[in-house]
Amino acid sequence: MSLYDNPAFLRGYRELRRTGRGINDALEIPAMNAALRAGPEGLLVEGARVVDLGCGEGGLAVRLAAAGAVEVVAVDASEQMLAAAEHHPRVSYVRADLADFDLPPGSVDLVVSSMALHYVEDFDGLVGRVAGWLTGGGAFVFTIEHPVMTAPFVAEDCVVDDYADEGRRERSWFVDGVVKYHRTIGSIVATLRRHGFRLEIVDEPLPTREQVAAHPHLAIHRRRPPILLVSACSVPAGDRVVHEPLELLTGNIGGADEEDRRGTG
Numbered sequence: 598m599s600l601y602d603n604p605a606f607l608r609g610y611r612e613l614r615r616t617g618r619g620i621n622d623a624l625e626i627p628a629m630n631a632a633l634r635a636g637p638e639g640l641l642v643e644g645a646r647v648v649d650l651g652c653g654e655g656g657l658a659v660r661l662a663a664a665g666a667v668e669v670v671a672v673d674a675s676e677q678m679l680a681a682a683e684h685h686p687r688v689s690y691v692r693a694d695l696a697d698f699d700l701p702p703g704s705v706d707l708v709v710s711s712m713a714l715h716y717v718e719d720f721d722g723l724v725g726r727v728a729g730w731l732t733g734g735g736a737f738v739f740t741i742e743h744p745v746m747t748a749p750f751v752a753e754d755c756v757v758d759d760y761a762d763e764g765r766r767e768r769s770w771f772v773d774g775v776v777k778y779h780r781t782i783g784s785i786v787a788t789l790r791r792h793g794f795r796l797e798i799v800d801e802p803l804p805t806r807e808q809v810a811a812h813p814h815l816a817i818h819r820r821r822p823p824i825l826l827v828s829a830c831s832v833p834a835g836d837r838v839v840h841e842p843l844e845l846l847t848g849n850i851g852g853a854d855e856e857d858r859r860g861t862g
């Protein structure tokens with residue numbers, strides 16, 4: 598059963614979204630809207646064939662259709678989320694697991710995802726499929742829970758730990774045993790580059806001091822970033838530069854000895 602079909606979880610999640618006390622209304626939705634307006638030719642959405650991965654109740658999918666997308670395929674694994682989804686004549690909802698959802702090659706101009714991909718175990722496999730669906734020059738824009746949030750095996754707010762150990766994490770969030778997958782920012786970027794994407798935006802939406810003054814519950818999100826936003830462009834196959842893996846950060850930098858690499862400041 599999908600986590601989002603667990604009645605206790607869904608009750609908690611919906612209450613959070615209804616009250617607007619989460620990060621979605623204040624941070625994630627404005628950041629996603631801004632990223633979608635920031636394409637090289639302005640709005641990425643106008644006339645686009647779009648896929649929304651982990652669409653939930655369809656808020657983003659409907660916004661994109663209303664903004665001029667010709668077609669939005671909105672995918673989610675949760676029966677309950679899809680049952681509550683908003684209708685729009687250019688949005689079609691598909692119940693599927695992102696682990697095996699697939700589309701014909703070159704059939705999509707824009708792939709979006711809001712706060713869902715940290716639930717996906719095989720990010721590399723998904724990015725490879727997204728790269729195949731997109732037309733050359735198509736965009737992949739997504740937000741995830743920030744890696745400093747997913748990192749600790751035992752989550753205590755404001756403590757970043759276990760950052761280098763990628764993989765499965767269990768959290769208590771409305772219910773026990775919520776499974777998420779931690780990846781470092783470096784490996785997210787490397788995965789995208791390996792599949793022919795060029796990074797356009799890497800951002801960490803944070804509340805302003807004014808937002809915190811008006812909504813004090815947001816203060817915690819100035820202490821550590823809650824969201825990572827990435828916008829990447831699919832480089833047409835003929836124009837791709839093959840990137841060797843970046844070894845600089847983990848390898849021996851120009852023969853520096855251990856003392857040099859540890860640094861002093």
Ligand SMILES: C[S@@+](CC[C@H](N)C(=O)[O-])C[C@H]1O[C@@H](n2cnc3c(N)ncnc32)[C@H](O)[C@@H]1O
Pocket residue numbers: 599601650651652653654655656657672673674675678693694695696710711712713716717
């Ligand atoms: C935090 S909600 C975000 C919903 C929506 N994108 C939004 O921003 O309002 C995460 C969504 O991802 C979906 N999801 C999580 N893992 C999934 C998977 N493996 N396949 C399909 N959907 C998944 C959940 O069912 C849920 O609707």
